[in-house]
Amino acid sequence: MDVSFGNLLKEWRQIRRMSQLDLASAAGVSARHVSFLETGRSYPSRGMALRLSDVLQMPLAESNRLLTSGGLAPAFGQRKAADEELAPLAMAMQWTLDHHAPYPAMALDRHWRLVALNTPASMFLAPMGVQVGDSLIEALLENESIRAAIENLSEVEYQLLSRLRVELAHLGKDQVLGGLIDRLADRVTGYVPPAQSPVVMATRYTFNGVTLSLFSTISQFGGVGEIAYADIKIEQLFPADEASRQLLLAMAGPEI
Incomplete structure:
Protein backbone atom coordinates (compact mmCIF):
# COMPACT_ATOMS: atom_id res chain seq x y z
CA MET A 1 0.00 0.00 0.00
CA GLY A 70 7.86 12.08 -1.80
CA GLY A 71 8.70 11.21 -5.41
CA LEU A 72 12.46 11.29 -4.75
CA ALA A 73 15.12 8.72 -5.60
CA PRO A 74 16.29 6.45 -2.74
CA ALA A 75 19.60 7.38 -1.13
CA PHE A 76 20.81 4.04 0.18
CA GLY A 77 21.74 0.90 -1.72
CA GLN A 78 20.18 -2.52 -1.38
CA ARG A 79 22.56 -4.70 -3.33
CA LYS A 80 22.78 -8.47 -3.47
CA ALA A 81 25.42 -10.19 -1.36
CA ALA A 82 27.42 -11.13 -4.47
CA ASP A 83 27.78 -7.49 -5.55
CA GLU A 84 31.47 -6.58 -5.90
CA GLU A 85 30.94 -3.28 -4.08
CA LEU A 86 30.00 -5.24 -0.96
CA ALA A 87 33.19 -7.31 -1.01
CA PRO A 88 35.12 -5.07 1.46
CA LEU A 89 32.26 -5.31 3.96
CA ALA A 90 31.99 -9.07 3.58
CA MET A 91 35.76 -9.42 4.01
CA ALA A 92 35.75 -7.20 7.11
CA MET A 93 32.96 -9.23 8.65
CA GLN A 94 34.65 -12.56 7.97
CA TRP A 95 38.05 -11.27 9.14
CA THR A 96 36.51 -10.19 12.45
CA LEU A 97 34.86 -13.57 12.94
CA ASP A 98 37.93 -15.61 11.99
CA HIS A 99 40.35 -13.60 14.12
CA HIS A 100 38.21 -14.02 17.22
CA ALA A 101 39.06 -17.72 17.34
CA PRO A 102 39.50 -19.71 19.54
CA TYR A 103 36.45 -17.96 20.95
CA PRO A 104 33.04 -18.16 19.22
CA ALA A 105 31.79 -15.27 17.10
CA MET A 106 28.81 -14.83 14.81
CA ALA A 107 27.19 -12.26 12.53
CA LEU A 108 23.46 -11.65 12.99
CA ASP A 109 20.86 -9.68 11.06
CA ARG A 110 18.29 -7.36 12.63
CA HIS A 111 16.03 -10.33 13.42
CA TRP A 112 18.85 -12.29 15.05
CA ARG A 113 19.19 -14.73 12.17
CA LEU A 114 22.67 -16.16 11.80
CA VAL A 115 24.45 -14.69 8.78
CA ALA A 116 27.90 -16.18 9.37
CA LEU A 117 29.82 -18.13 12.02
CA ASN A 118 33.46 -18.69 12.80
CA THR A 119 34.63 -22.26 13.34
CA PRO A 120 34.39 -22.27 17.17
CA ALA A 121 30.81 -20.91 17.00
CA SER A 122 29.86 -23.56 14.46
CA MET A 123 31.38 -26.29 16.64
CA PHE A 124 29.46 -24.95 19.63
CA LEU A 125 26.05 -24.52 17.95
CA ALA A 126 25.96 -27.39 15.44
CA PRO A 127 25.45 -30.16 18.05
CA MET A 128 22.34 -28.27 19.21
CA GLY A 129 20.98 -28.14 15.65
CA VAL A 130 21.63 -24.42 15.05
CA GLN A 131 23.24 -23.23 11.82
CA VAL A 132 23.47 -20.26 9.45
CA GLY A 133 20.00 -19.02 8.53
CA ASP A 134 18.47 -19.96 11.88
CA SER A 135 17.20 -17.38 14.38
CA LEU A 136 18.99 -17.41 17.72
CA ILE A 137 15.88 -16.05 19.43
CA GLU A 138 13.68 -18.75 17.91
CA ALA A 139 16.27 -21.32 18.98
CA LEU A 140 16.23 -20.01 22.54
CA LEU A 141 12.44 -20.08 22.60
CA GLU A 142 11.87 -23.45 20.95
CA ASN A 143 15.06 -25.55 20.91
CA GLU A 144 14.87 -27.79 23.98
CA SER A 145 18.53 -28.78 23.68
CA ILE A 146 19.58 -25.15 24.10
CA ARG A 147 17.04 -24.43 26.83
CA ALA A 148 18.12 -27.46 28.81
CA ALA A 149 21.80 -26.53 28.45
CA ILE A 150 21.45 -22.97 29.83
CA GLU A 151 21.78 -23.10 33.60
CA ASN A 152 20.56 -19.51 34.19
CA LEU A 153 17.83 -19.52 31.53
CA SER A 154 15.43 -17.12 33.26
CA GLU A 155 18.17 -14.55 33.74
CA VAL A 156 19.30 -14.87 30.12
CA GLU A 157 15.75 -14.48 28.79
CA TYR A 158 15.19 -11.40 30.95
CA GLN A 159 18.41 -9.73 29.80
CA LEU A 160 17.70 -10.62 26.18
CA LEU A 161 14.20 -9.16 26.43
CA SER A 162 15.66 -5.87 27.66
CA ARG A 163 18.14 -5.86 24.80
CA LEU A 164 15.47 -6.54 22.17
CA ARG A 165 13.33 -3.72 23.52
CA VAL A 166 16.25 -1.32 23.15
CA GLU A 167 16.81 -2.50 19.56
CA LEU A 168 13.12 -2.11 18.72
CA ALA A 169 13.12 1.40 20.17
CA HIS A 170 16.01 2.26 17.85
CA LEU A 171 14.35 0.70 14.81
CA GLY A 172 11.06 2.39 15.61
CA LYS A 173 8.94 -0.48 14.39
CA ASP A 174 9.49 -4.06 13.32
CA GLN A 175 6.79 -6.74 13.38
CA VAL A 176 9.24 -9.62 13.67
CA LEU A 177 11.10 -8.16 16.63
CA GLY A 178 7.83 -7.09 18.19
CA GLY A 179 6.54 -10.66 17.98
CA LEU A 180 9.72 -12.07 19.51
CA ILE A 181 9.51 -9.55 22.34
CA ASP A 182 5.94 -10.60 23.09
CA ARG A 183 6.93 -14.27 23.22
CA LEU A 184 9.92 -13.60 25.46
CA ALA A 185 7.83 -11.40 27.74
CA ASP A 186 5.49 -14.34 28.31
CA ARG A 187 8.47 -16.48 29.30
CA VAL A 188 9.88 -14.11 31.94
CA THR A 189 6.60 -13.34 33.70
CA GLY A 190 7.30 -13.55 37.41
CA TYR A 191 11.11 -13.33 37.10
CA VAL A 192 12.57 -10.87 39.61
CA PRO A 193 16.04 -9.55 38.66
CA PRO A 194 18.66 -9.21 41.41
CA ALA A 195 18.86 -5.93 43.29
CA GLN A 196 22.35 -5.36 41.87
CA SER A 197 23.35 -6.55 38.43
CA PRO A 198 26.60 -8.54 38.17
CA VAL A 199 29.65 -6.93 36.60
CA VAL A 200 29.48 -9.50 33.80
CA MET A 201 26.16 -11.07 32.80
CA ALA A 202 27.36 -14.43 31.54
CA THR A 203 25.34 -17.24 30.04
CA ARG A 204 26.21 -20.53 31.72
CA TYR A 205 25.96 -23.62 29.51
CA THR A 206 26.21 -27.05 31.13
CA PHE A 207 27.11 -30.11 29.04
CA ASN A 208 27.78 -33.51 30.57
CA GLY A 209 28.52 -31.94 33.95
CA VAL A 210 30.90 -29.32 32.51
CA THR A 211 29.95 -25.62 32.65
CA LEU A 212 30.96 -23.10 30.00
CA SER A 213 30.41 -19.50 31.09
CA LEU A 214 30.34 -16.89 28.29
CA PHE A 215 29.62 -13.17 27.94
CA SER A 216 29.46 -11.18 24.74
CA THR A 217 30.24 -7.90 23.04
CA ILE A 218 28.36 -6.47 20.06
CA SER A 219 29.84 -4.44 17.20
CA GLN A 220 28.25 -2.99 14.06
CA PHE A 221 29.41 -1.34 10.84
CA GLY A 222 29.74 2.44 11.04
CA GLY A 223 29.22 4.86 8.17
CA VAL A 224 27.69 2.24 5.88
CA GLY A 225 25.10 3.43 3.36
CA GLU A 226 24.09 -0.08 2.40
CA ILE A 227 20.90 -1.61 3.73
CA ALA A 228 22.21 -5.18 3.59
CA TYR A 229 24.94 -4.41 6.15
CA ALA A 230 23.51 -1.49 8.13
CA ASP A 231 21.73 -3.79 10.59
CA ILE A 232 24.36 -6.55 10.75
CA LYS A 233 25.79 -6.99 14.23
CA ILE A 234 28.79 -9.10 15.14
CA GLU A 235 28.56 -10.86 18.47
CA GLN A 236 31.85 -12.01 19.95
CA LEU A 237 31.75 -14.40 22.89
CA PHE A 238 34.39 -14.41 25.62
CA PRO A 239 35.04 -16.78 28.53
CA ALA A 240 33.85 -15.38 31.86
CA ASP A 241 36.31 -17.46 33.89
CA GLU A 242 39.56 -19.36 33.50
CA ALA A 243 37.90 -22.78 33.38
CA SER A 244 35.78 -21.66 30.41
CA ARG A 245 38.85 -20.23 28.68
CA GLN A 246 40.70 -23.50 29.00
CA LEU A 247 37.67 -25.43 27.75
CA LEU A 248 37.39 -23.24 24.64
CA LEU A 249 41.09 -23.69 23.95
CA ALA A 250 40.69 -27.45 24.24
CA MET A 251 37.69 -27.43 21.91
CA ALA A 252 39.63 -25.42 19.32
CA GLY A 253 42.51 -27.87 19.19
CA PRO A 254 46.20 -27.23 18.44
CA GLU A 255 45.59 -25.57 15.04
CA ILE A 256 44.21 -22.35 16.62
Missing part, protein backbone atom coordinates in the same frame (compact mmCIF):
# COMPACT_ATOMS: atom_id res chain seq x y z
CA ASP A 2 1.36 3.41 -0.97
CA VAL A 3 1.89 5.84 1.89
CA SER A 4 2.15 9.59 1.42
CA PHE A 5 5.23 11.50 2.52
CA GLY A 6 3.19 13.46 5.02
CA ASN A 7 1.63 10.41 6.65
CA LEU A 8 4.96 8.60 6.87
CA LEU A 9 6.68 11.66 8.32
CA LYS A 10 3.94 12.04 10.93
CA GLU A 11 4.10 8.34 11.79
CA TRP A 12 7.84 8.49 12.47
CA ARG A 13 7.53 11.76 14.38
CA GLN A 14 5.03 10.05 16.67
CA ILE A 15 7.21 6.96 16.97
CA ARG A 16 10.03 9.21 18.22
CA ARG A 17 7.59 11.04 20.51
CA MET A 18 8.35 14.42 18.98
CA SER A 19 5.99 17.32 18.47
CA GLN A 20 6.02 19.25 15.21
CA LEU A 21 7.90 21.97 17.06
CA ASP A 22 10.47 19.47 18.38
CA LEU A 23 11.10 18.12 14.89
CA ALA A 24 11.21 21.56 13.33
CA SER A 25 13.70 22.87 15.90
CA ALA A 26 16.00 19.86 15.48
CA ALA A 27 15.84 20.12 11.67
CA GLY A 28 16.30 23.89 11.59
CA VAL A 29 12.97 24.73 9.96
CA SER A 30 9.69 26.22 11.13
CA ALA A 31 6.93 24.19 12.74
CA ARG A 32 4.67 25.62 10.05
CA HIS A 33 6.83 23.99 7.35
CA VAL A 34 6.69 20.61 9.12
CA SER A 35 2.91 20.98 9.38
CA PHE A 36 2.65 21.77 5.67
CA LEU A 37 4.81 18.75 4.80
CA GLU A 38 2.61 16.46 6.87
CA THR A 39 -0.63 17.78 5.36
CA GLY A 40 0.71 17.77 1.80
CA ARG A 41 0.52 21.54 1.40
CA SER A 42 4.28 21.60 0.79
CA TYR A 43 6.53 19.16 -1.04
CA PRO A 44 9.94 18.14 0.35
CA SER A 45 13.26 18.75 -1.31
CA ARG A 46 15.71 15.85 -1.27
CA GLY A 47 17.90 17.63 1.27
CA MET A 48 14.94 18.32 3.55
CA ALA A 49 13.71 14.71 3.39
CA LEU A 50 17.17 13.40 4.30
CA ARG A 51 17.54 15.95 7.09
CA LEU A 52 14.20 14.95 8.60
CA SER A 53 14.99 11.23 8.33
CA ASP A 54 18.33 11.87 10.05
CA VAL A 55 16.71 13.79 12.91
CA LEU A 56 14.14 11.00 13.29
CA GLN A 57 16.94 8.38 13.27
CA MET A 58 15.10 6.35 10.69
CA PRO A 59 16.67 3.06 9.56
CA LEU A 60 18.12 3.24 6.04
CA ALA A 61 15.27 1.27 4.47
CA GLU A 62 12.73 3.60 6.06
CA SER A 63 14.71 6.64 4.91
CA ASN A 64 14.50 5.29 1.36
CA ARG A 65 10.79 4.76 1.84
CA LEU A 66 10.35 8.36 3.00
CA LEU A 67 12.22 9.62 -0.04
CA THR A 68 10.29 7.54 -2.56
CA SER A 69 6.97 8.49 -0.94
